[in-house]
Amino acid sequence: MLEEKVEEVSALLKSIAHPLRLKILCLLQDRELTVGEIREAVQTTNANVSQHLTIMRNQGIIVARKDANFIYNRIADQRVDELINTMQDLFC
Amino acid sequence: MLEEKVEEVSALLKSIAHPLRLKILCLLQDRELTVGEIREAVQTTNANVSQHLTIMRNQGIIVARKDANFIYNRIADQRVDELINTMQDLFC
DNA sequence: ACAGTATTTAATTATTAAATTAAATTCTAA
């Protein structure tokens, strides 16, 4: 793997390598969810979910769509979806 | 993904999600290498390589074999090897 | 315009991770 790719991929992994973020990504595998729905599913605070979503948005993994005062989140990068699938196949 | 698995997989990802460690894993994909060989390939200090190897050994990703005063390292978990391959397919 | 809901931002604190340097182990070969 080229140096440049190593940096890119390790940055991507870092943004997935947190229990809450991994959980969020699993929730978003087959649907889009609002911050509130995610908060409800993972049992933490809005601020906490929001901050973790921000990390993943900055990484380009997740995109948000606004509708009224709800923000719907979904996985932006198809490859990340495939990576999650692979990890589930391998480790679950 | 079950809560228990989420913890397990995110811990695994964390131990891969560092540029130096990812680089080391790529180097070890098709062979075993000593600490010195790895240090040479990644251009850092022995201590630094050693510490990163320790992290991956503790995670069970890497095993070491001692011969004379050399320590040969290799990937211990076949699934990690497959994960690296998948990432290369997806992102390289 | 106002009250209420959803989300983000900011600030603080605590925890964990990383790199560096030097000292300590472990083994070999003479």
Place this chain on the structure above:
DNA sequence: TTAGAATTTAATTTAATAATTAAATACTGT
């Protein structure tokens, strides 16, 4: 048995992450 090479360990410093709380923003419906 001692000098030298390979690796680890320990200690220190610096930096990055995470959670929490409170305040701010953005939008809705009345």
